[in-house]
Amino acid sequence: MRLDAEFTTEPFRGEDDPPPHATAALEAARSAGLDCVFGPLGTSISGERSVLLAALADVVDAALEHGADRVTLQVQLEGHVPPAPAPGGLEGLLAQVAAELGGDLRALPRADKQRAVRLLEERGAFDYRKSPEIVAEALGVTRFTVYNYLNRERG
The missing domain is CATH 3.30.70.930 (Alpha-Beta Plaits)
Structure with a gap:
């Protein structure tokens, strides 16, 4: 394994x-x-x-x-895939960005994960409660990594 x-x-x-x-x-x-x-x-x-x-x-x-x-x-x-997101809300935004970037967010290279965070921020995803944790899970990274991606974009 x-x-x-x-x-x-x-x-x-x-x-x-x-x-x-x-x-x-x-x-x-x-x-x-x-x-x-x-x-x-x-x-x-x-x-x-x-x-x-x-x-x-x-x-x-x-x-x-x-x-x-x-x-x-x-x-x-290895290869763990989270359950399919439900339509609407933050889950809908995650599904939309995943479709735009070619599918499973966890399988994306780091640069595309950074792009996904940028797209999600532009679309208001981080206005939702507990969104950094949810986005981190969807991307297969830590919450701290999501915050770093956000700070990098803002800095």
């Missing part, structure tokens, strides 16, 4: 070079032989369940040892 995970280390530092806590965590994941995608707002990793779960302790430890004061982590079964 394979798992996907995404982690974000803080403090977050805008557009500069990645902080040591982020690169150290990435190197710990790579050393475990995991598939890694390092992005400006978080790192995605995937691998066999036993390998990924064992490596997570090293990833978190490396981040903390190199200056992180918080690590946000999400783990799920």
Whole structure:
């Protein structure tokens, strides 16, 4: 069984070079032989369940040892697809953006997830109660990642 995970280390530092806590965590994941995608707002990793779960302790430890004061982590079964959204409201907006961007929001590359957040914001999706959490679930990222995408667009 394979798992996907995404982690974000803080403090977050805008557009500069990645902080040591982020690169150290990435190197710990790579050393475990995991598939890694390092992005400006978080790192995605995937691998066999036993390998990924064992490596997570090293990833978190490396981040903390190199200056992180918080690590946000999400783990799920590889290829997990959330239930189909109901029409209308926030769910309707998510379905609309998913259709425009080619389908499953979770399967989008990071740049398209950022675009999805921008489109959702333009359409008022973040006016709904608990919308960052709902959008994060739909995209398969953490709530913190959604906030980073929003701040990036506003900044």
